[in-house]
Amino acid sequence: MYNVMKNRFEQGCRTSPYPDARVELPPRYRGLPRLDGEAARELVERCAAACPQDALDAAGRTIDLGRCVACGHCEHLSGGEYVVFSQRFELGTAERQHLVTDGSLPDLTAHSKQHLKKLFGRSLQLRQVSAAGCNACEADLNVLATPFFDLARFGINFVASPRHADAVVVTGPVSRNMKAALLATYEAMPAPKVVIAVGNCTISGGIFRGSPEIADGLESLLPVDLFIPGCPPHPMTNLHALLSYFKKVRVA
Amino acid sequence: MATGYLSVTSGERLDRGAIPRLDFEELRAGALQIVGEGGKVVQFFVFEEGDHLELIAVLRTDKLLVASAEAPARFTSLSADCEVFQLFEREIAEQYGLVPEGHPWLKMVRYHPNSTGLPDVFGNDYAEDIPGRYDYYSVGGEEIHEVAVGPVHAGVIEPGHFRFNCIGERVLHLEIHLGYQHRGIEAMIPGLPPARLVSLVEGIAGDTAVGHSLCFSQAVEALTGRQPDRPSRILRTIGLELERLANHTGDLGALSGDVAFLPPANYCGRMRGDFLNMSLWLCGSRFGKGLVRPGGVGTALVDEDRATIKARLAALRPQVEHVIDLIFNAPSVQARFEGCGVVSREDADHLGLVGPAGRASGLPYDVRRCFPTEHYPELSIPEHPMTSGDVFARSRIRADEIIQSMDIVETLLEEPVRTEAVDGEVGGLTPSSFVVTLNEAWRGEVSHCLLTDREGRIQRYKIKDPSFHNWNGLAMALRDTGISDFPLNNKSFNLSYCGCDL
Numbered sequence: 001m002y003n004v005m006k007n008r009f010e011q012g013c014r015t016s017p018y019p020d021a022r023v024e025l026p027p028r029y030r031g032l033p034r035l036d037g038e039a040a041r042e043l044v045e046r047c048a049a050a051c052p053q054d055a056l057d058a059a060g061r062t063i064d065l066g067r068c069v070a071c072g073h074c075e076h077l078s079g080g081e082y083v084v085f086s087q088r089f090e091l092g093t094a095e096r097q098h099l100v101t102d103g104s105l106p107d108l109t110a111h112s113k114q115h116l117k118k119l120f121g122r123s124l125q126l127r128q129v130s131a132a133g134c135n136a137c138e139a140d141l142n143v144l145a146t147p148f149f150d151l152a153r154f155g156i157n158f159v160a161s162p163r164h165a166d167a168v169v170v171t172g173p174v175s176r177n178m179k180a181a182l183l184a185t186y187e188a189m190p191a192p193k194v195v196i197a198v199g200n201c202t203i204s205g206g207i208f209r210g211s212p213e214i215a216d217g218l219e220s221l222l223p224v225d226l227f228i229p230g231c232p233p234h235p236m237t238n239l240h241a242l243l244s245y246f247k248k249v250r251v252a
Numbered sequence: 253m254a255t256g257y258l259s260v261t262s263g264e265r266l267d268r269g270a271i272p273r274l275d276f277e278e279l280r281a282g283a284l285q286i287v288g289e290g291g292k293v294v295q296f297f298v299f300e301e302g303d304h305l306e307l308i309a310v311l312r313t314d315k316l317l318v319a320s321a322e323a324p325a326r327f328t329s330l331s332a333d334c335e336v337f338q339l340f341e342r343e344i345a346e347q348y349g350l351v352p353e354g355h356p357w358l359k360m361v362r363y364h365p366n367s368t369g370l371p372d373v374f375g376n377d378y379a380e381d382i383p384g385r386y387d388y389y390s391v392g393g394e395e396i397h398e399v400a401v402g403p404v405h406a407g408v409i410e411p412g413h414f415r416f417n418c419i420g421e422r423v424l425h426l427e428i429h430l431g432y433q434h435r436g437i438e439a440m441i442p443g444l445p446p447a448r449l450v451s452l453v454e455g456i457a458g459d460t461a462v463g464h465s466l467c468f469s470q471a472v473e474a475l476t477g478r479q480p481d482r483p484s485r486i487l488r489t490i491g492l493e494l495e496r497l498a499n500h501t502g503d504l505g506a507l508s509g510d511v512a513f514l515p516p517a518n519y520c521g522r523m524r525g526d527f528l529n530m531s532l533w534l535c536g537s538r539f540g541k542g543l544v545r546p547g548g549v550g551t552a553l554v555d556e557d558r559a560t561i562k563a564r565l566a567a568l569r570p571q572v573e574h575v576i577d578l579i580f581n582a583p584s585v586q587a588r589f590e591g592c593g594v595v596s597r598e599d600a601d602h603l604g605l606v607g608p609a610g611r612a613s614g615l616p617y618d619v620r621r622c623f624p625t626e627h628y629p630e631l632s633i634p635e636h637p638m639t640s641g642d643v644f645a646r647s648r649i650r651a652d653e654i655i656q657s658m659d660i661v662e663t664l665l666e667e668p669v670r671t672e673a674v675d676g677e678v679g680g681l682t683p684s685s686f687v688v689t690l691n692e693a694w695r696g697e698v699s700h701c702l703l704t705d706r707e708g709r710i711q712r713y714k715i716k717d718p719s720f721h722n723w724n725g726l727a728m729a730l731r732d733t734g735i736s737d738f739p740l741n742n743k744s745f746n747l748s749y750c751g752c753d754l
Contacts, residue, residue: 004515007578010518010571026529028536028551052447069451071542072550076675128408132433134537134750135410142408145523160406178380178411178432179365181403202634207448207455213364213436232450232458233543 001176014147014154018244019251023089023236024038026120030070031234034103036207037195039082047082053207056083057100065091066217069231090251092241094229096219097202099229108244116194120166120246123155126196127165127189132181132214135208137199141169149235154202154249156242162186167194167225173201173214174221186222196226198238203227255282256316262623262690266473268703271308271686272319279309279321280330286311287334290619295688296340298323298348299712305348306370310701311491318688325370329355335483336604339720339728341343343580345373347438359386362431362753367439382431389418389427396424397600399735402545403432410749418735421484425737426730428723433753440579441713444640446678453700454541457717457751462488462495462540463693464751464754467700470625470689472546475681475704482627483669484548490561490664491531491543491626496694498527500650500657501572505745509742512587519575526568530561545676562644562665569658572685576651589644593729593741596641605698605725606700606718608653610637612645613725619692620641626691631660643737646744661736695719717751 016023025031041058048058051074055067063083068137074083081232089252093099094111143156144151151157159165162185174182186193198216206218218224228241258272258280273281285294295310307323309317315420323344329352333340341352341681345358347369358373376384378399384743397418403411411432417425437456441449453468454461466488473479480488503522529537535543535551542550579585587698595605600613609616638645638651681704690699696718705711726745730738 003578003581007515007519007574010574014522026533026536028534029532030536050447052445052451060672064726069541070536071451072536073447073675076673080331117261126707129404129408130408130433132435132750133410134455134461135748136455136461136541138410139459140538143521143525146525147524148522158408172433174437175432175434177382177434181411183431185404197662201455207433207451208437210444211436212432215440221640231455232539235537239606 004020008100018236018239019249022252025044025087025236027087029087029234032088032091032103032105033068033083033104034084035063035081036062037102039078042077043082045170047078050074050077054108062100062102062219064179065101065169066096066200066227067206069200076108079124089234089236090240091230091233092226093235093243094245096203096224096227096228108241112245116245117248119135121248124246125159125166126142126166127185128158128169128171128180129163129185131170131172131178133199133201134160137171140232140235141171141198141238143235145240150238151239154243154247162188163190165189166194167200169196170202170218171198172204172219173208175213177223179215183221195222197224198228200229200231203229206231232246255285257282257286257311257319259315260318260688261316262625263470263474263687264680266686268675268684268686274319274321276307276321276327279307279319281327283309283311284321284333286313286317287336288707290374293340294690294697295701295714295716296337297701297714298344298350299703305350310544316688319574323350326351326353328353331355335602344424349373350446358612360384360431362434364436365432367683383429389417389425391424395419412749416735420732421736423733423735425731426727428727430723430749430753433750435754437754438713438715448675449678450545454578456715456754457537457748459499460495460693460695460698460717460748460751462544463545463691463698466492466626466691467698469544470545471687471700471702472678472681474687475685475702476546478547480548483553483671484625485553486509486555486664486669487549487671488544489552490535490661490693491540492693493660494527494531494538497530497654497657498524499694500654501527503743504579504647504650505578506743508585510743511585513579513582513585516575516579519571521648523568523572523575526564530564531559533557546678547676548674549622549671551671552671552673555670556670558665558669565658565661567661572654572658576654580648580651588681588740589647590642592643592737593733593744594640594642595729597727599728600641600725603724603728604721606721607692609646609722610651612638612649612694613641614639619690619697627664644743645741678736681708681710688696693718696722714754717748719747719752722747723752
């Protein structure tokens with residue numbers, strides 16, 4: 001008992017002050033990229049041609065965050081003169097096309113469906129389905145339950161049964177072998193059946209894009225309400241997106 | 253008796269012509285002899301070569317041994333004599349439509365059509381969704397009942413199917429069937445632009461991103477000659493140990509949570525995050541994605557980084573040690589861990605278990621000691637004395653490895669290391685070459701094989717996650733164990749679904 005108390009004292013309170021105060025991520029974290037609209041055309045084209053994930057559009061000078069895995073190749077190649085990754089982790093969007101960006105994303109709170117805020121603003125139950133993900137997205141969703149993020153303090157929980165779920169959180173590129181189980185889970189949920197796509201595999205196939213064993217993005221199977229990009233999304237990206245989309249709290 | 257196999261080292265490029273080409277029966281006899289004398293399988297796979305199929309076997313004793321043979325359409329199963337081949341043979345049957353005759357339990361591994369167009373060995377019609385046509389092993393008797401779990405589990409976990417045959421609470425047999433995570437990675441690799449490969453291999457199993465990307469990078473380095481310098485090797489070693497630290501710490505917390513001792517579950521969850529955040533600091537990814545690149549690392553490490561990690565580790569270390577102490581000194585934990593889910597040394601040896609799961613049953617194998625790569629030749633990795641093979645042993649080994657890994661990272665941070673970021677180019681592979689690489693990731697031996705054709709293109713890329721060896725260990729641990737102990741045993745192994753399903 002003494003040992004339990006001693007450890008409790010040593011561990012202290014670890015819960016993040018977010019969303020009342022900002023959380024800073026370290027300098028090497030590659031969050032929202034900024035694209036320099038004035039960069040030389042040759043450089044823009046060279047970066048687009050070199051992007052392993054085909055995420056850069058040279059003509060539109062945009063990057064598709066639904067494809068970009070933040071490998072940093074373009075930043076390295078352009079020496080910071082075209083693409084520069086910032087430490088901004090607020091990446092969630094309500095529309096797929098919002099993820100195609102020059103470095104600015106629309107305010108997620110303003111684009112969320114207001115009736116969902118009304119329904120789930122106080123209590124939101126999530127059913128997660130891992131559909132051929134690499135387990136990194138799953139792991140960084142799981143940590144939302146740890147004391148630092150403490151998702152439950154916002155009335156948001158992961159539940160075991162789809163019957164109890166307001167929203168399904170899908171990770172992974174949806175393999176052919178997981179498609180039936182995912183659709184059955186969706187079928188078992190009560191309306192309004194909110195769908196959240198977490199991670200680039202789920203949104204676009206990501207690093208597995210082109211494999212005949214996976215779906216062509218979750219949108220080809222289900223209507224997606226909330227897109228959370230990343231490979232995997234940082235837990236703060238997940239937290240920010242869930243709070244902004246469903247809750248009435250203001251995020252710092 | 254000479255087996256005809258050639259000794260090779262991890263990360264050594266071989267001319268394809270140098271691999272001994274045996275008659276299939278010779279290869280089979282040699283493999284059975286080597287394994288009969290205590291050897292194990294590292295790789296056993298088939299690839300297409302012109303108009304026929306070739307088989308390559310990589311076995312390990314105190315050396316790595318390789319041989320090849322033309323793969324017959326039907327061959328006498330090795331599994332009938334030697335269990336360690338069973339999943340490898342099933343994989344070959346599924347991928348290429350070859351038939352290992354006499355295989356004791358010939359089922360598909362992942363559920364997908366074969367690449368050769370030969371008749372499907374399992375009689376499946378792949379227009380139908382999984383589970384396809386196969387029966388689970390079932391125990392007869394009036395009082396026997398079956399419990400089916402998955403593929404969707406009651407948590408934020410990967411999918412897989414577990415079928416228990418029980419009498420009352422007691423599990424007589426557990427069969428684990430995976431394949432839901434199959435993304436077709438091996439089939440994708442030869443056709444992909446090389447630039448996509450570095451990110452792809454980091455997604456084989458995201459919790460083992462460093463382990464898999466090390467195997468990949470070492471294979472590419474062997475075939476391009478662009479070797480990492482010493483500072484890069486040190487940073488890569490730190491990356492692999494941080495991955496081990498994060499996963500072991502998280503699992504100890506989950507194990508504690510599974511026996512309803514909640515304080516350590518919460519503390520470990522947070523401390524695991526602190527280790528992940530060290531990786532985030534070093535390379536921008538909590539999972540070490542982007543750290544390892546062919547030819548070096550993706551991070552330009554400076555002294556300030558070393559000081560940051562050192563200070564963080566110094567603050568974290570006592571907390572980790574105290575929580576480990578808290579877990580293992582709690583009588584309620586001891587009572588639930590000890591004697592639960594025992595895998596005997598004999599069974600572990602027959603199944604070829606690797607990593608902490610193997611060491612918990614008394615198999616000392618550790619790639620870091622037996623086939624060291626990176627900076628490990630300069631580190632001493634002691635043998636672990638656990639032998640009880642239960643949840644306690646599997647947990648205790650994780651705890652001991654946490655302490656050991658913190659020692660390693662602390663030692664390596666003393667080295668005045670600065671690295672340059674490389675762009676990680678994959679092109680320019682030596683034609684007609686073969687290389688096998690092995691690394692000790694946190695679950696055990698990860699191994700990749702890379703074969704190039706005459707033009708230097710990737711002809712076959714073979715991936716093996718340690719989970720491929722260990723899933724049957726979990727099934728064995730459940731025998732004669734209460735079904736309610738499944739979560740605890742499952743967590744004590746914590747195997748990868750996606751690493752196995754590829």
